[in-house]
Amino acid sequence: MTRSPIMDTIADLVFHSAIVLSLYFLFAGHNQPGGGFVGGLVAAAAVVVYYVAGGMDEVRDLSRFRPWTILGGGLVLASLAALVPLVAGDALLQSDYVEGDLPVLGHVKLTSTLLFDSGVYAVVVGLVLMVFEGLGDEPEAEDHT
Secondary structure, three states: OOOOOHHHHHHHHHHHHHHHHHHHHHHHHHOOOOOOHHHHHHHOEEEEEEEHOOOHHHOOOOOOHHHHHHHHHEEEEEHHHHHHHHHHHHHHHHOOOOEEOOOOEEEEEEEEHHHHHHHHHHHHHHHHHHHHHHOOOOOOOOOOO
């Protein structure tokens, strides 16, 4: 397959911009519309751009982790964020927060909902990567002579 330098350049620009937008949705979403699911969908769309530009090899090169590891890690993170409040005697999915001042970012408020949303984000991205693994490479033509 012949690669187009124009498509490669556009894919790089769109991919990185979409990843930044998806991270914005992830971090802003627990206080506003958005969150892990919407951020994960935007990141998944960025993966689709890489698939269109370079095929399965480009998608596999995006992460050193296997898709099922990303999906499973996200599922564990979301489950822990949902269940840990039960151990503390609170309700399932009870949210708590920590506030502080960071040198570059200023005053930051982090909620436990961010952990849950991060898990959902990883589940969505891992699921899309698993779909592409399922598509796989085109099988080589067998010689049946």
